[in-house]
Structures are given as structure tokens and as C-alpha cells.
Amino acid sequence: MTLTSFNFLLFFAVILIVYYIFPKRFQWVLLLVASYTFYIVSGFAQVFFLIGTTLVTYFSALIMQKRRNRYTAEIAANKDLGKEEKQEIKKRANTYIHRVQVIAVLIDRAVLAVVKYSSFVIGNLNSVIHKIGFSATIPGLKILVPLGISFYTFMSMGYIIDIGRGKYEAERNPGKLALFLSFFPSIIQGPISRFEDIGKKLTAPHKLNYENLTYGAQLIMWGFFKKLVIADRISPVVSGIFVVDYKKFSGSLLFLGVILYAIQIYCDFSGGIDITRGAAQMLGIELPLNFERPYFSKSVAEYWRRWHITLGAWMREYVFYPIMLSKPISKLSKRVKNRFGQQKAKYVPAVITPFVVFILIGIWHGANWKYVAFGLYNAIVVAGSVALSPLFKKITDKLKIKTESAGWKVFSIIRTFLILMLSKALVKSPSLKSAGGIIIRMFTNFRLNPFGELMEQEFSLDWKNYVVFGVALLLLFTVSVLQERGVKIRKTVGKWNIVPRWIVYYLMLLAILIFGIYGPAYDASAFIYQAY
Amino acid sequence: MLERIIEILEEIKSDVDYTMEDQLVDGGILDSFDIVALVSELKSEFDVEIGIEDLTPENFNSAETICNLIERLQGE
Incomplete structure (x- = not known):
């Protein structure tokens, strides 16, 4: 069920x-x-x-x-x-x-x-x-x-x-x-x-509380929208691209496939969590937040504070702190501090611990070498960014880059998203071996028009479905940007007059009913994270 | 004790007004790496055992709450 x-x-x-x-x-x-x-x-x-x-x-x-x-x-x-x-x-x-x-x-x-x-x-x-x-x-x-x-x-x-x-x-x-x-x-x-x-x-x-009922129902609908209209619509395309004989596709299409997978997994997992939290809220129970628009992160470390938040918090509390405060790590920090000063001492354990935490996170996702590689990759990126942060600061200072400017923030978001794409490719590939091949091909076999190739491949999706996907994605993006700016969407809609409010509710319901993807016997496909 | 705690905090992260700031953890000023560095300093400076159960935002949100924590642990 x-x-x-x-x-x-x-x-x-x-x-x-x-x-x-x-x-x-x-x-x-x-x-x-x-x-x-x-x-x-x-x-x-x-x-x-x-x-x-x-x-x-x-x-x-x-x-x-x-x-x-x-x-x-x-x-x-x-x-x-x-x-x-x-x-x-x-x-x-x-x-x-x-x-x-x-x-x-x-x-x-x-x-x-x-x-x-x-x-x-x-x-x-x-x-x-x-x-x-x-x-x-x-x-x-x-x-x-x-x-x-x-x-x-x-x-x-x-x-x-x-x-x-x-x-x-x-x-x-x-x-x-x-x-x-x-x-x-x-x-x-x-x-x-x-x-x-x-x-x-x-x-x-x-x-019985009116706010809990309506806010919970809104969240459930939003979750359904993300899962059924976006994630499940694009799922056959992603599955069609990440196959053992991926060599029939150009690198650009594989790259596009990774981006589509990033969208799919986010809508699948966070959509499911929205349904969960919405259902709990309708029962008067507030469950912790698990996603905070992770693709707006400006660094990989920040991404892990905004993606699957409760797993990250668990790891911090029961793995990270115990290791960092353990006697061997404390001794090591002290030695480095005596020799190189406080600032450097901070970096030593900060570089070691991500390897333990991220490999554990990788293995938590599943028993496969590709998840170990996924953990290792994230650990290298996070530890590397900590170790190199003084150097980055020097470079940005020297180049007189205003790190608080909107342009730099957008650049950081895109850079982080691209770094994350590689780890997404690792997870979605059929095996570790094919993951290596897919990643290399992404950067070596370039073709100018991946969208044209996408349409040629006919992954059981016609152009109308791509239009629905695009419009739904645009809606998701707009809502996410508004939330990033501090707008409380559910509260705002909840305060509207009865007519516009119910128009929004009905439109959302209709969008789910008409554009949602349903499996055989009206049983929607399973969630990806259900298997973890 | 408060002055010494502020000195330690400044060694770990400068450019923060520790006499006024009361959202060190909740406001994201100190990250988990800073907290770990701070704990190891506090342990050796004040000879107290700070357990993982003490690592809560309430205990580390300001120099004053850190001071209260140390005083409580010294009394145990």
C-alpha cells in the first residue's frame, strides 16, 4: 500500500x-x-x-x-x-x-x-x-x-x-x-x-483543528502533484537513459538524463515526505522537516543540511559528534593545534570525519559498490571544500569577488548543482562500472541538441507530456523561489477569500487527477526511497 | 570565566560580537566543526567533561549559556 x-x-x-x-x-x-x-x-x-x-x-x-x-x-x-x-x-x-x-x-x-x-x-x-x-x-x-x-x-x-x-x-x-x-x-x-x-x-x-486539516490537506496535494505529475511522468525517460547499453546515447543526452533524474528523485522523495507530513498534520501531529529546497544550496555541505535533513541530523548526533569528540581525534587536533595553531587544528578532524559519515550515508542507501563510491565522492567534495576554504577565500579576495552579491550566489548554486550531478549519476547508473562509463561519456561525447535526441528516442512519452512536465516544473520552481524568499505559501493561500482559495484547491486537484501518472489498477508506482 | 570563554570563541571564529550574540548555533554562526573545536578547548581550559548530550543549541547559543554550562559541569 x-x-x-x-x-x-x-x-x-x-x-x-x-x-x-x-x-x-x-x-x-x-x-x-x-x-x-x-x-x-x-x-x-x-x-x-x-x-x-x-x-x-x-x-x-x-x-x-x-x-x-x-x-x-x-x-x-x-x-x-x-x-x-x-x-x-x-x-x-x-x-x-x-x-x-x-x-x-x-x-x-x-x-x-x-x-x-x-x-x-x-x-x-x-x-x-x-x-x-x-x-x-x-x-x-x-x-x-x-x-x-x-x-x-x-x-x-x-x-x-x-x-x-x-x-x-x-x-x-x-x-x-x-x-x-x-x-x-x-x-x-x-x-x-x-x-x-x-x-x-x-x-x-x-x-479537530481547521488549520491543521486544511494545511495538512494542502501539503498532501502538493506531495501528490510532485510525485504523480512530475516524478512519475519523467520516470520512464530516466529509466530509459540509464541502461546498460547507454553507449547508444550521446553524452549530452546522458547529461540531460542526470538533470531529469535529479528532478525526479527530489519530487519523488520530497513529494512522499509532503504526503507523510500532511497526513500527520491532519491528525494534529507535526513531523520534522526533511527537505528545504536543497537544489538552492550554495555548497555541497549546505546541500546535505537541506536534503534528507533528518538523516543528516541523525548522522551528526550519533556518528559525527562521537567521532569528533573521541580521544584519538581530540589528541590529533591538540597536536596539530600546538604545531600549526587553532585554525589549522579545526580542519584536521573536519577533513577526516566526512569520510566516515558519507560512506555510512552511501551504504544506508543500499548494498552496492556504487553507493560506497557515492559516499566517497561526497566525502572528498566536503572534506576538500573545508581543507581548501582558506585558499578559496584568498582567491575571491584577490579577484575582488563580492561573495554576498546575487551573481555570485547564483554561480555558487549552479556550481553546486553540477557537482551534485556526478553523484546522482553514480546512484542512478545500473552498476559502478557503467557509472564510470556514463560519467566519462557525459563529458566526451557531446551533441548540440539533446532535446532533439530525447524526442527521437520516444521513451513512451509524447510532446504533450513534455509540455505538462515543463509547466509543472515551472510551477514547482516558482513556488520554491517564493519559499526561498520567505513566503509561506500555505498560510498565504489559506488567508485568501473563499473563491480564489477554492479555485486554487480545485485547480490543484484537477491537475493531479488529469495529469497524474497512474499505474495499473489505479495504483501509483512505488517510491524510490521506499527501497532504502 | 566569561572573558576567557569569549577569548576562546574569538580564537575559533573572529568578527563576531560574543558579548551580544545569543544565536550562535540557531543563527548558524557556529557550525558543527566550530562546536567540536570549542568543546575540546573548553574541556582542557576548565577541566570539565562535556558529553555529547550537552551539545544542544540551548547550551551553546551565547557566551553566557556556555558559561552556565561550564559552571554546572564543574559543580557535578
């Missing part, structure tokens, strides 16, 4: 009506039942992975909480103890909590590793075995990757680490924790929420 399917809309409409009729204190129970129903309908066997992760998360957090409470009670009962004795008690408690935390996170990671990465590892091992001359083959595990496992596992790990750090109290009600990990609008493709942000909102009573 994908978010754009008719079944989902029907399911959501029923839940929404019952939700506001239901006694307020049990609304969250209804959401939990709805979430598990949604998940079971999507695949019965997969639910056991979700239940397993929930149980590990729940019990490990409770054990850590119990130990922390015992430590607090011990300190309270022994107020006369000296500082050293107090620290000894704290150390004992922290060691125990840390052990539980590590075990629970390892279980989470092990499950994710087995279901998502075992076939990749076994496949690579087999090719090594065959290359050195053995004929034996390690049999692969036939496990269907459970829906949304990367998303709920990361949420579970974040929660366990937070409880271990003593950021907030562990949830004592297993149902409430289960709802946090399974909330149906967001389980398919995030956002990767944090318990401290949404835990209370999910279980609080919610009154």
Missing part, C-alpha cells in the same frame, strides 16, 4: 474520521492499531522484524533507565560523599548503561546488516572465491528486506543512545514506544524522527 495509492487514501480517510470521533485519551491506541494494520497489509512476515526491534528497544531502554534511577537514588541517599566517591558511583553506573546500550545497538545493527547487506557481502565473497579458483559457492539468504527497516532501525538506535546518554526518561508504556517506531504515514520512507521531538505529540490528545 503506497502513499499515493487509492487504498491508502481510503484507509487514511477512514482513520481520520474515526480518530476525531474516538475518545481523545485513546486516539494514540487507534493510531497504533492503524499503523500495525497498515504494516501487516504491506507484508505479514515483515512485521516480526518490527516487533523484534521494538522489544529490544523497549527493554534495553528500561534496563538503562532503572540503572540510572538507582544511581540517582544512591547519590541522593549519600549526600556526604566526597567528589571522588560520587564520581566512582557515576562511573560504575555509566559503564553498566554503556554496555546495555552497545548490546542493544549491536542487535539493531545486526538485524539490519543481515536482512539488507548479507546478499551483498555473500555476493562479493563468492566472486573472490571464484576468482582465486574455487568452485564452491556460499548460499545466499533469501530474506525480503522489511519495509522501512532502515528508517525504524535508525529511530530505534537514536532512542537507545539518547536513553543511554540520559537525555530524557525511557518510555514505560510499550504501546507508546511501538507507535513511535511504527507510525503509519512515516514508516515507509521517514522522516527519521526523534523520540524527544514526536514521542509526546503522537500520544497526546488532539482536537
Whole structure:
């Protein structure tokens, strides 16, 4: 049941009506039942992975909480103890909590590793075995990757680490924790929420609120528009270009294909997130923002703060900071500082850490060498820009370039977009080998008119569809520019008089109904990020 | 202590009025690399253990909130 399917809309409409009729204190129970129903309908066997992760998360957090409470009670009962004795008690408690935390996170990671990465590892091992001359083959595990496992596992790990750090109290009600990990609008493709942000909102009573209903519905419609009118329209073209025998296309068409893919993946993923956040808002629950017009970024580092924001925030909190503040990195920084000064010391860890973070982000997307290359590429760009930033500053100063001017900003946006295109080509190519070939061809086999070639290829799209795509894209661009300038579109439209307001709503609805691309049996195609 | 914290902040990033600024993190003035450099300086200067759980915008938004954090950690 994908978010754009008719079944989902029907399911959501029923839940929404019952939700506001239901006694307020049990609304969250209804959401939990709805979430598990949604998940079971999507695949019965997969639910056991979700239940397993929930149980590990729940019990490990409770054990850590119990130990922390015992430590607090011990300190309270022994107020006369000296500082050293107090620290000894704290150390004992922290060691125990840390052990539980590590075990629970390892279980989470092990499950994710087995279901998502075992076939990749076994496949690579087999090719090594065959290359050195053995004929034996390690049999692969036939496990269907459970829906949304990367998303709920990361949420579970974040929660366990937070409880271990003593950021907030562990949830004592297993149902409430289960709802946090399974909330149906967001389980398919995030956002990767944090318990401290949404835990209370999910279980609080919610009154029917006109603003939440209309703003949520607007966001859902916008998401449908991005996904069905833009992303799914251009999808066959992108799939037609990124094929194993890509050599039949000119480099210019491949380049155009990468740009189309960048548009497709943004509209697909952010459209899905809009539907998720809109549905949650209609239920009175505010989910975190996951996109902030990433293609307007002026650097790759900024792009990663605006694209899949919740994954970036997760990585910063649970990977970046722990590595940066670890003893070896601190020691290294100190050494560099003593020798070269504070400014240089800042750059050393800043150059090392992106490699860990981005390779992890790459692998998070999937078990394939092309994702590792994608991570490496982004790490090189981010680390390189940090390391070379003093040099860039010198150059811009010397050339007297006003970095605050509009022209420079536009140049930076286009430069960043082009740098990102290469990483998009890596992701979309059928394999790492073909990715290399595609990228080289993009720059070596130039043909003046890629649009003409696009029309000649007939990727099951006629010129009318390209016109619809172009107009829809123009609308998306206009809305994005307005948002960049601080205009709150939904609020603005919401404040208009009833006639123009409803004209906009109807036009949007009609645009989706008439120009949306629907798959067989009125079931729209799946989301790209659903597979991650 | 506040003066010393401002000195450390100026070493990490100059051209900011740390006596007035109260949006160091939320306003995007200090990025995560600056925060890490700042934490390691604060740790060695004031001999405190700053954990990852302390790395919140509320604790690092101004020189004063950083000062409060150090005082709290020294008391623990």
C-alpha cells in the first residue's frame, strides 16, 4: 500500500474520521492499531522484524533507565560523599548503561546488516572465491528486506543512545514506544524522527483543528502533484537513459538524463515526505522537516543540511559528534593545534570525519559498490571544500569577488548543482562500472541538441507530456523561489477569500487527477526511497 | 570565566560580537566543526567533561549559556 495509492487514501480517510470521533485519551491506541494494520497489509512476515526491534528497544531502554534511577537514588541517599566517591558511583553506573546500550545497538545493527547487506557481502565473497579458483559457492539468504527497516532501525538506535546518554526518561508504556517506531504515514520512507521531538505529540490528545486539516490537506496535494505529475511522468525517460547499453546515447543526452533524474528523485522523495507530513498534520501531529529546497544550496555541505535533513541530523548526533569528540581525534587536533595553531587544528578532524559519515550515508542507501563510491565522492567534495576554504577565500579576495552579491550566489548554486550531478549519476547508473562509463561519456561525447535526441528516442512519452512536465516544473520552481524568499505559501493561500482559495484547491486537484501518472489498477508506482 | 570563554570563541571564529550574540548555533554562526573545536578547548581550559548530550543549541547559543554550562559541569 503506497502513499499515493487509492487504498491508502481510503484507509487514511477512514482513520481520520474515526480518530476525531474516538475518545481523545485513546486516539494514540487507534493510531497504533492503524499503523500495525497498515504494516501487516504491506507484508505479514515483515512485521516480526518490527516487533523484534521494538522489544529490544523497549527493554534495553528500561534496563538503562532503572540503572540510572538507582544511581540517582544512591547519590541522593549519600549526600556526604566526597567528589571522588560520587564520581566512582557515576562511573560504575555509566559503564553498566554503556554496555546495555552497545548490546542493544549491536542487535539493531545486526538485524539490519543481515536482512539488507548479507546478499551483498555473500555476493562479493563468492566472486573472490571464484576468482582465486574455487568452485564452491556460499548460499545466499533469501530474506525480503522489511519495509522501512532502515528508517525504524535508525529511530530505534537514536532512542537507545539518547536513553543511554540520559537525555530524557525511557518510555514505560510499550504501546507508546511501538507507535513511535511504527507510525503509519512515516514508516515507509521517514522522516527519521526523534523520540524527544514526536514521542509526546503522537500520544497526546488532539482536537479537530481547521488549520491543521486544511494545511495538512494542502501539503498532501502538493506531495501528490510532485510525485504523480512530475516524478512519475519523467520516470520512464530516466529509466530509459540509464541502461546498460547507454553507449547508444550521446553524452549530452546522458547529461540531460542526470538533470531529469535529479528532478525526479527530489519530487519523488520530497513529494512522499509532503504526503507523510500532511497526513500527520491532519491528525494534529507535526513531523520534522526533511527537505528545504536543497537544489538552492550554495555548497555541497549546505546541500546535505537541506536534503534528507533528518538523516543528516541523525548522522551528526550519533556518528559525527562521537567521532569528533573521541580521544584519538581530540589528541590529533591538540597536536596539530600546538604545531600549526587553532585554525589549522579545526580542519584536521573536519577533513577526516566526512569520510566516515558519507560512506555510512552511501551504504544506508543500499548494498552496492556504487553507493560506497557515492559516499566517497561526497566525502572528498566536503572534506576538500573545508581543507581548501582558506585558499578559496584568498582567491575571491584577490579577484575582488563580492561573495554576498546575487551573481555570485547564483554561480555558487549552479556550481553546486553540477557537482551534485556526478553523484546522482553514480546512484542512478545500473552498476559502478557503467557509472564510470556514463560519467566519462557525459563529458566526451557531446551533441548540440539533446532535446532533439530525447524526442527521437520516444521513451513512451509524447510532446504533450513534455509540455505538462515543463509547466509543472515551472510551477514547482516558482513556488520554491517564493519559499526561498520567505513566503509561506500555505498560510498565504489559506488567508485568501473563499473563491480564489477554492479555485486554487480545485485547480490543484484537477491537475493531479488529469495529469497524474497512474499505474495499473489505479495504483501509483512505488517510491524510490521506499527501497532504502 | 566569561572573558576567557569569549577569548576562546574569538580564537575559533573572529568578527563576531560574543558579548551580544545569543544565536550562535540557531543563527548558524557556529557550525558543527566550530562546536567540536570549542568543546575540546573548553574541556582542557576548565577541566570539565562535556558529553555529547550537552551539545544542544540551548547550551551553546551565547557566551553566557556556555558559561552556565561550564559552571554546572564543574559543580557535578
